[in-house]
């Protein structure tokens with residue numbers, strides 16, 4: 001019996017397994033119901049009483065050694081099998097990509113938030129419009145040459161009341177004047193459409209934010225102040241503005257607003273084309289004809305309006321040179337704005 005115990009002990013010491021199945025096979029061979037160690041326990045029954053103590057101890061040691069060896073093999077197999085697979089615990093984790101706002105949305109939100117702070121409400125209107133709201137009520141009579149300034153996409157041309165894609169958000173002014181109680185103080189962000197060839201500087205779809213303030217005794221000085229405050233919030237406290245006389249059918253007088261170049265600070269660079277100024281919006285005092293067309297008494301009320309292109313402001317803010325970047329959804333471009341908001 002002694003030799004048998006030693007033989008099994010040697011077998012346990014030499015035991016090597018490469019797979020789970022081999023471990024199980026060894027366990028059954030040694031410790032199973034018909035296993036070698038179990039058989040030795042059977043044999044132990046017929047051992048002489050004076051030797052029972054010695055063999056009993058030896059057999060128990062043998063059983064424990066087998067169990068311990070099998071456990072140890074299991075453990076090494078578990079660690080080496082993960083190491084030998086493609087899993088590398090030292091590799092850095094995959095970064096979890098966060099979504100981000102589109103740069104146009106970031107700037108639109110910034111513009112709207114500034115005016116909200118000044119007490120303006122947000123108004124929206126339809127993108128598919130009628131001639132009345134886009135042109136007629138804004139003092140563009142039929143055949144007016146100013147209609148040519150905006151290349152319109154018509155859905156039903158030649159119809160007595162053509163349906164079209166709005167060319168500017170000024171149409172929302174008209175809808176607001178028709179239905180809101182006075183005084184009115186709103187900004188209208190929205191998408192607009194023009195039949196233009198797509199280039200670095202023009203696109204057939206872009207975004208505008210329109211502003212409108214109507215009350216008693218609103219003056220051009222109020223307009224200038226509102227725009228200056230906006231520009232300082234948007235471009236920095238040291239920004240200044242200048243206004244150049246302009247023409248829009250719906251405002252009189254009308255002006256084009258320039259902001260001091262935030263890149264060269266007036267010295268002249270290629271962004272401001274050496275002038276030190278960047279054009280950012282159109283504005284003016286709402287033409288009395290426009291107030292009357294929406295049923296507002298132009299003797300009692302006056303107002304100002306302004307309109308700006310969101311992409312244009314975004315281009316100036318981040319010095320994006322090609323407008324098409326905003327519409328191509330190239331992730332390399334969009335990811336540059338991940339940390340902005």
Ligand code: DAH
Nearest residue numbers: 168170282283284305306307
């Ligand atoms: N609607 C004009 C455009 O799309 C922008 C504009 C200019 C809006 C002057 C205004 C304004 O409200 O007063 O070019």
